[in-house]
Amino acid sequence: MDKDAQIEPADRGTVVFVCDPHWEGHGRAIAGKLGAPIHLLSELRLDDLTDAEQVVVDADLRDMDSVGRLKHALDRVPAIRARTFLIDEGSGERLLRVQANALGATRHMVRKFALAELRREYSVTGRARRTAAAETALRADAGGASIAEAEHSLETLFEGMLSDATVSLQAVSQAAAGVLASVRAVGADAWLASVRRHHEGTFQHCLLVTGVAAGFAKGAGLGGGQAAALMNAALLHDVGKAVIPRHILDKPGKLTAEEFEAVKLHPGAGFDYLSKQGNVSALVLDAVRHHHEALDGSGYPDRLRGAEIGPLTRILTVCDIFAALVETRPYKEARTPREAINVLVDMSIGSKVDYAAVRTLGGSFGVPLPERFGDVVRGFTVTRPHG
Template identity: 70%
Template sequence: MRARTFLVDEGNSERLLRVQANALGATRHMVRRFALNQLQRELSAPLRPKRTPRDLAKLKAAPGGESAFRAGEALSDLFEGVLSGEAISLQGVSQAAAGVLASVGDVGAGQWLATVREHHEGTFQHCMLVTGVAAGFARGAKLSSAQAGALMNAALLHDIGKAVIPRNILDKPGKLTPEEFEAVKLHPVAGYDYLGKHGSVSPVIMDAVRHHHEALDGSGYPDKLKGEEITPLTRILTACDVFAALVETRPYKATRTPEEAVEVLIDMTLTSKVDYGPVRALAGSFGVALPPTMGGLVTKVAGVRPLG
């Protein structure tokens, strides 16, 4: 049976309006002045995961599970903040990101990602995986405390603009239409704008949130930046984002191994989409050794498969 929602006004006639709506086949009611916000929440943001006490205990008991839970709570707060327009505590975001970094150091990036895949799904899973991949990068590349903190915060914040994208588009089991893809492309600016209004986020992290879908050849979005216009932190975040998308679990696609994800990133490097430096460091963080230079990569690939 198809759900039928009726909007009712407040006041002396509200009860009568509900009775009339029921007579017309209403399955639920909304008070008009609250309806827009409620519908936007239902149709757009990935909702806070609902777990039974047993499921929650299982998550927290899993390797890295406590930090995954804390990061998930911070991420839920972020999505809700974007939708409501209310500011949230960015200190909580930083604490959650630091917890993931420490946890990945304890259990390993691969195990932490496995825990997330088991207990999260859809867009929420992707955002969590990017944070875990970033932690693996920071550990493997031996980033300084300041560099690791910036990357971890950028990873947790990077996709919060997806709160405004309809869920039927975000989690569509198949290729997006051109119109749907245009809707998805709104999320970097939506996240950037929210942080600009409500946070004290550093400019370098703000830049990474806005530009993590840019490409070195200028074919990315939203600003079609090229080459040196793309900052080092953004280049790292882009590589982590692509890697996470490839290793995530979705019902309609195969989950790639880290080695397979690196192969895709190599192709993106050879076509001037992503920077080889971060790709090589990320690959090394997940046990895949690549040549120290781009020239060495070209030579290696040419010896295995034809280029072009």
């Protein structure tokens, strides 16, 4: 990525929730949405907080036993400088704020608004916008104008989902059509390379999926409604990630169980949000909800199998995986198109993805594959060592 493209705000870091049994239900609801570990105050151990960079406290500050436990725990981890306390509105609010401050609070949040505020704070929409110079550099690159317009659509979509606002799907369709026209003009490889030079993280992935889908549509000769549906699905497919914290989406290492459960919420969240817009086609909605399903039933969120997964969704799934493999991340090298297609071939042999979609995508990126799936399987069993 161009280092001058955008300056990210300080990393929000690892967040840990601490709550009373009295507020356990509310605390678990918020922690679950953010993929954060949660600890009951009555069972809190010092090592539960040693890796935390932020702590969110959801406790009854009128209860002196809770206050004493909190003071004992937080005094022993002075390195945690960000301490958010959830409080209730009302006549006792001032007293609660004073009590929280005595425990080292760096800020307060009204309990009923906390989830929305924390989601916005931790979302990828919290990233800094690119500078004017970086915007000019992007638009001067191959396909840059269409990339900038698609990025703007993503920003609008993510912000709309966070605030549960209505967005213009016509603008999304126009941006998607612009990407398809640009890829047809400059080629998929050049377009994807421009994305990698100017973007990182979640937005890089969303744009790459859209560009890969355009490459698929171009290679397959799709036109009219088919191409439009695929392009719209590609640009919309990860809108549900608006509610997943950036520190999870862009984590360099393996996700914890809690973090992976949070990530798995995004297809359903995106589907629910787009369903309320009223003008997204059923085929596109299906692809948004099911792009992480697998033919053998091992995917999510609905564990669909085989024929339950529609053609558009099968195509979007392979475009999504291909994009993830060729994207650049600080902790991994980007795969070449050939390497990415080889991974997808292995996945098709393992009954995860549709071979016909993989074959078409391979042809679109200069990686020809046998027409008959049986030839692929026979070649696999002959050329791969046993054991």
